[in-house]
Amino acid sequence: MKKVYLDNAATTPMRPEVIKKVQESMTNFYANPSATYAIGRTSKAAMEAARKEIASLVDADASEIIITSGGTEANNLILNSAVRDLGVSHIITTKIEHHAVLKTIEALQLRYAVKISYVSLLPNGDVNTTDLLNLLEGNGHKTLVSLMHINNEIGSILDLKTIGTLCKNNKALFHTDTVQSVGHFTINFKKVNVDFATASAHKFYGPKGVGFAYIKKNSGIKALQFGGEQERGLRAGTEALHQIEGMATALNLAYENLETETKSIKKIKDYAINQLQTNFEKITFNADSEKLNHNYNLLNVCLPISKEKASTVLFKLDLQGIYCSRGSACQSGSNKPSHVLAAVLPIEKLEKTSLRFSFSIYTTTDDIDALVKALKVVLTE
Numbered sequence: 001m002k003k004v005y006l007d008n009a010a011t012t013p014m015r016p017e018v019i020k021k022v023q024e025s026m027t028n029f030y031a032n033p034s035a036t037y038a039i040g041r042t043s044k045a046a047m048e049a050a051r052k053e054i055a056s057l058v059d060a061d062a063s064e065i066i067i068t069s070g071g072t073e074a075n076n077l078i079l080n081s082a083v084r085d086l087g088v089s090h091i092i093t094t095k096i097e098h099h100a101v102l103k104t105i106e107a108l109q110l111r112y113a114v115k116i117s118y119v120s121l122l123p124n125g126d127v128n129t130t131d132l133l134n135l136l137e138g139n140g141h142k143t144l145v146s147l148m149h150i151n152n153e154i155g156s157i158l159d160l161k162t163i164g165t166l167c168k169n170n171k172a173l174f175h176t177d178t179v180q181s182v183g184h185f186t187i188n189f190k191k192v193n194v195d196f197a198t199a200s201a202h203k204f205y206g207p208k209g210v211g212f213a214y215i216k217k218n219s220g221i222k223a224l225q226f227g228g229e230q231e232r233g234l235r236a237g238t239e240a241l242h243q244i245e246g247m248a249t250a251l252n253l254a255y256e257n258l259e260t261e262t263k264s265i266k267k268i269k270d271y272a273i274n275q276l277q278t279n280f281e282k283i284t285f286n287a288d289s290e291k292l293n294h295n296y297n298l299l300n301v302c303l304p305i306s307k308e309k310a311s312t313v314l315f316k317l318d319l320q321g322i323y324c325s326r327g328s329a330c331q332s333g334s335n336k337p338s339h340v341l342a343a344v345l346p347i348e349k350l351e352k353t354s355l356r357f358s359f360s361i362y363t364t365t366d367d368i369d370a371l372v373k374a375l376k377v378v379l380t381e
Contacts, residue, residue, distance in 0.1 A: 004367045004374075006324040009152050009180065009298055009358035014250070015205045021249040022207060025242035033239050034228065047241050050248035054212060057255050058199075059188035066213045066231045067244055071179040072100040073224075074198035074213035077234070078175055079104045081221040082144050082196075083112050088173065090115040090141030092132065095343040096125060096156075097148050098177055102339075105146070115141060124288040125156030125344050129166065136170040143172040149197075150180035153340040153356055154287040155295030157181075164193030179203055179211075180295065183254035184262075189214050196221070201243070205361070206250030210243035261361050266296045268359045272368045276301065279372050280379070286354055287344045298358045300341075302349055305379055310353040313378060320374040325356050 005013075014022075025046070031039040033047050048062065055062040068074040079101065082088040091105055095118050108114045117135050120128040127147060136143065145167050149158050160176060167174040175196040178187060182197075183204025189197055196219070200211035215221050215234070227236030254261075273290050276283050282304030289300040303313065317324065326338060337350055357371070 001321045002366075002370045003321045004323065004370045006322065006357045006359065006363070006367070006371065008360040008363075009203075009356065010325060011202045011208065012205045012360050013362065014207060014246070015253060017253060018206055018246050018250045022242045022246040025245040029241050029245075033241060034230065043241055047239055047244055050241075050245045053248045054251055057187075057251050058182060058197075058214065059190045060214055061217065063232065064189075064214055064217060066215055066234050067239060068198075068211050068213055068235060069209055070202070070211040071098070071177065071198045071200040074200075074211055075100045075175075075177060076104050077213055077224045078196040078198070078215065078221065079108065079144075079146065080224055082173065082175070083108050083114055085222045086144075086173070086220050087142050088114070088144045090117065090139060090143040091146060092117045092119060092135050092143060092172070093146045094119050094121060094127060094148075096121065096151055096153070096340040097146065098152060098179070099339075101146055101148070101177055119147070121344055123344060124291070124294075125151055125154045125340075126293075127158060127163070129159075129162060132163070133166060133170075136166060136172055143170075144175055145172050146175040146177075148177040148180070150178075150185075150295050151340060152180050153338055154300045154344065155289045155298035156287060157293060157295060160192040160194065167195075168193045178214075183251055184258075184295075184297065186255075186258070189216075195219060201247035201250055204250055204254045207243045207246040210240060210247050212247075257361075262296060264361065265359050265363070268363050268365065268368065269296055269299060271365050272299060272357065272359070272371070275368055275372050276375075279376065280304065284349075286341060286349070297360065298356065300354060300356050303353045303355065303375075303379065305353055309378075309381075313353050313355070316378045316381070317374055320377065322371055322374045324358075326354065 029043040029046050031043045033044040051065050052062045055065045091114055109116050120131040147158055164174050173195045176194055178197045179200045182199035195216045197214040202208040223234050225236050230236055284302045286300040286302050
C-alpha cells in the first residue's frame with residue numbers, strides 16, 4: 001500500500017543534506033560552546049557562523065537571532081517578557097492564532113490583567129485592517145499586536161508591511177508568528193517594521209526541537225528561564241549545536257531553492273484542487289484556501305459527508321495510507337472543532353467534516369491520485 005504524507009504544515013521530513021550536516025556536527029563539534037578551551041571555541045565559532053547564516057537569510061543582525069527549542073518557546077519568551085518587562089498592558093490579536101500564542105495570552109490576562117482585543121476577520125481569514133486601526137488609535141495603553149504571518153490551518157497570509165506600518169504609526173509593538181512562512185517565503189524583518197518574530201526548523205525540512213526568536217535590537221526583552229549566559233542571557237542552557245547547524249543548513253537550502261520548489265508545490269496544489277473538484281462534486285474549500293492569496297502548500301477541504309461518518313474519516317484514511325489532519329497537530333487529540341474554522345466559517349459548514357492537506361517538495365501527483373482514490377472509498381462507504 002502506498003504511503004502518502006499530506007501533513008507538512010504539522011512537520012516536514014528532513015532533507016538528506018540536513019541529516020548529513022547534523023551527523024557531521026555531532027561528530028566534529030561535541031564540545032560545549034561555552035567552554036574556553038580550543039575545541040569549545042571551535043564549537044562556539046561554528047554556532048555563531050550558523051547564527052549569522054540564519055540572520056542573513058531573514059534580513060536580521062546575528063545578535064537579533066535567539067536560538068530556542070522551537071516556535072512555542074519563542075512565542076512564550078516574547079509575549080511573557082513584553083508584558084512582564086516592557087509594560088505592555090494591551091494585546092491585540094485574532095482568534096485564529098496558534099495555541100502557543102492564544103494560550104500564552106490567556107495566561108497573561110489572568111496573571112497580569114492584560115487587556116485583550118480580538119481583531120475581526122474577513123470570511124477568507126484575512127485580518128480586517130480597518131478594525132485593527134480602530135483598536136490601535138488612541139487606546140491609551142502600551143500595546144503589542146500579535147498576528148501570525150501565515151495561518152497554519154487555512155493558509156491566509158498577513159500583509160506584514162501594512163500591519164508593521166500601522167503598528168509603527170500608532171506606537172505599538174508588532175509580534176508575528178512566522179513559523180509557517182520562514183523558509184517558504186522571502187522574509188525581510190527589517191523592512192516590514194517587525195519587532196519580534198518566531199520560527200521553527202521542522203517546518204522547513206530541518207530538525208525538530210530547534211527554532212529561533214527574532215528580537216529587534218534594544219527591545220528590552222528579558223529572559224524567560226535563568227541559568228548561564230547563553231543566547232545573550234535570554235535563554236540559559238547548553239546549546240544543541242547539531243540542531244542549530246541543521247537548522248541553518250535547512251534554511252539556506254530552502255531559500256537557495258525557493259523559486260523552483262515554490263513553483264513545484266504550487267503545481268501540486270493546483271493538481272489537487274482540479275482532481276478534488278473533478279471527482280467530488282460537492283467538495284468545497286474553506287476560507288478560500290485554494291485561492292492565490294493563500295499559502296501555496298495548503299488546502300483546507302470541506303467534505304460532503306454526514307455527521308455519522310465524520311468521526312471516522314481520519315481513521316479510515318489512515319488505514320489506506322493517507323496521512324493528513326483536521327488542523328493543528330498540537331490539537332489532534334481533541335474532539336472539539338478547529339478554533340480557526342470556528343472563527344471564520346458559518347455554523348452550517350462548521351458542522352461538516354473538514355480536512356487539511358499540506359504539501360511539500362516530496363509530494364507528487366501520484367500522491368494526489370492515491371488521495372482521491374482513498375477518498376472515493378471513504379465517502380461511499
